[in-house]
Structure formats: structure tokens, C-alpha cells
Amino acid sequence: MGVKIGCHIPAAGGYTAMVERALSIGADTFQYFTRNPRGGAVRAYDEADMRQALQKMRAGNIEVVVAHAPYTLNPCAIHARAQEFAQYAFRDDLQKLQAFPQAMYNLHPGCHVGQGIEAGLDRLVEFLRENVPEGCETTILLETMAGKGSELCGDFAQLRYVIDRVESSVRIGVCLDTCHVFDAGYDVRDFGAVVDAFEREIGIARLKAIHINDSMNPLGSRKDRHARLGEGQIGWDAFVAIAREERVAGLPLILETPTPFEERAEEIAHLRAAVAGIN
DSSP states (O other): OOOEEEEEOOOTTOHHHHHHHHHHTTOSSEEEESSOTTSOOOOOOOHHHHHHHHHHHHHTTOOOEEEEOOTTOOTTOOSHHHHHHHHHHHHHHHHHHTTOTTEEEEEOOOBOTTSOHHHHHHHHHHHHHHHSOTTOOSOEEEEOOOOOTTBSOSSHHHHHHHHHHSOTTSOEEEEEEHHHHHHHTOOGGGHHHHHHHHHHHTOGGGEEEEEEOEESSOTTOOOOOEEOTTSSSSOHHHHHHHHHOGGGTTSEEEEOSSOOGGGHHHHHHHHHHHHHTOO
């Protein structure tokens, strides 16, 4: 199964424009924000635009994408206004994604904001139980986090706690962010060992996508600062090994590095060539 490499794509112009941007840089997967990541404003849904985008995806061999929830969506929020926004944005995003079967919905598990870890995890479980509509066919991805501040799911055991308590009818997966887990203390420079730990704690079948980012900070720093591949503490060789790891073959590898969009095609091509042993 071939390696799928893409990056975060600006959502301006709608679905068709996003697919065209992805194809223009040699990506065969991509990620986009479902709404303004720092606010919550959302573009009006355009059915005709979606149909055209799906046609272009089929023609361009893009089989899977990641739809990223806004950063402002905290499923563990304790204040009424934040709770209302989280419920509205989550439900609205999932409703729209029913027309986009190639998309998985990526969600930051949230911050416990002083409740404590267990109380925050229980609130996350409750949020998922109450807000995933019956019959929803979209896979919801809980992202691994760095453990900064009161962030939840900075270790695999917390993810397992949530997954075990959500109804089996809900399609739950995990998106592993290499920068986040490195900053949380998992040394992805030995990616095989990290996959072993994931398999023991959660089960490899739950791993559905990877955010492939270097880290500006050392192992276990709990900081979450992304770097371009090979320019951080993880190093280039680790990312070649990650992309070659047989147990994650075929998963979308999404670059969230601080790389200008005009340099994305070169970044993707360089990683592809390295994985193939060309450079």
C-alpha cells in the first residue's frame, strides 16, 4: 500500500478549490479546517461545490482527507457559552460531513480547565455520547496532545479510557501527532517502539491518521511547537522511518509544519523520494 502524503490546505474558495490546491502540490490526501480555527465562523455549505470536489478527488486519486475541528471547540468546557459553542460546532460539522464520506473528523480532546484529568475525561466521554448523532458514519479522530497546561490525552492511557467508555456504535479513531507525542514523552525517533506502545495501550486498528511534524522542543517538554521536518529535535531520518513503517502503511500523513504553501510541493516530493530511497 503506497504512502499517502499531504498537508493542511487553506479552505478559502470552498471544497473544489481545496482539492485543486492539494493536487497542484502533488498531495494525495489533505486536511482542512471545518470553520475558522480561532473563532468559529463557517462558510455556507454548497452542494454543487461538494459534488465537483468529489469528482476531482476521484480523478486525482484522493481517497481520504481529514476535516479538523476549530481549536476553540473544547468538549470538556465548563462554562455555558463554551459548552453551547462546542455542541453546536460539533453537531453542525458532523451533519455537513455526512455528504463527504472520504473525510474523517479530527478533534482536540480538550482541556480540563481546572476540573482535574479524570473529571475532564469523563466530560469528554459524556460529550461524545450526547452529541454524536445516531447512525453517524463519520470516523471521529481524537488527536494525541502534548500535555501542555490542562490538555487531555497527552498519553495513550487517557485515550484508551475515553474509547472504552464511548458506545461501540460511535466510530472513534486516533490521529497521532508526532510533535505532540514527542513533547509528551514518546520518543518517535524510535517509531517502532511508539507503535508498539500504541498497539498495547489502544490497538493499532484505532490509528487512522498521522500529523507528521518535527518539534522545536526537546523530548518530554510538553510545549507543542511544530518545526519543519529535519529542522527540529526529532530529525529527518525519523520521518523517513515513520513513512516506511509497515504498520501505518496507507494512513494519511498530514504535514502541519510551518512551511509556506508555495514550498509545499517540494516538501512533499522530498519526503516521497526519501521514502522510496531516491535521495
